[in-house]
Amino acid sequence: SVFLQYRKKRLRFGRSRIHEWGLFAMEPIAADEMVIEYVGQNIRQMVADNREKRYAQQGIGSSYLFRVDHDTIIDATKVGNLARFINHCCTPNCYAKVITIESQKKIVIYSKQAIAVNEEITYDYKFPLEDNKIPCLCGTENCRGTLN
Ligand SMILES: [Zn+2]
Known part of the structure; x- marks a missing residue:
């Protein structure tokens, strides 16, 4: 497995005003800095579909599946780091970017x-539009009302 080399930011996990738990800065972070990698298992669409069904049966939400492209999903449900606790916000202070290292796609916040x-560290999940709406509780002036 390939690891990113960067100075790790000091972050903490804590109660969030947006949704249950979130990730918070423990040091000032300047603009355009690498905050954290979204760590998980790289899986294909078919595997993701099967896991999504299985997680639903087990009562585990599928909110830790991060779509990278049409056939790559990063699953942080079982193998993940603190990045999976970052909440969605319609006016976020961070963004997710896909980078490729030695032909492996990675998501960096x-x-x-x-x-x-x-x-609190937030980014826009950019979920596709769906009929089954997930309400957004970010509370910002430009809140879209739903995540999808
Ligand atoms: Zn919102």
Whole structure:
């Protein structure tokens, strides 16, 4: 497995005003910095579909499946890091970017702007539109109301 080399930001897991748990900065972060890699297992669409069904049967939400492209999904349900706890926000302070290292696709969360100590780390999940709506509780002025 290939690892990214970057200075790890000090982050903490804690109660979130948006949704249950979230990730918070423990140090000031400047704009355009690598905040954390979204770690998980790289799986194909078919495997993701099967896992999604199995997780639903087991009562596990499928919110830790991150779509990279049409046939690559990163599953952080069982093998993940703190990045899976980052909440969606319609006016986020970070964004997710797909980068390729030695032909392996990785998702990295970058800061869009300066982030203060104790500020919650958020990004826009950019979920596709679906009939079954997931309400957004980000509470920002430009909230779209739903995640999808
Ligand atoms: Zn929102």
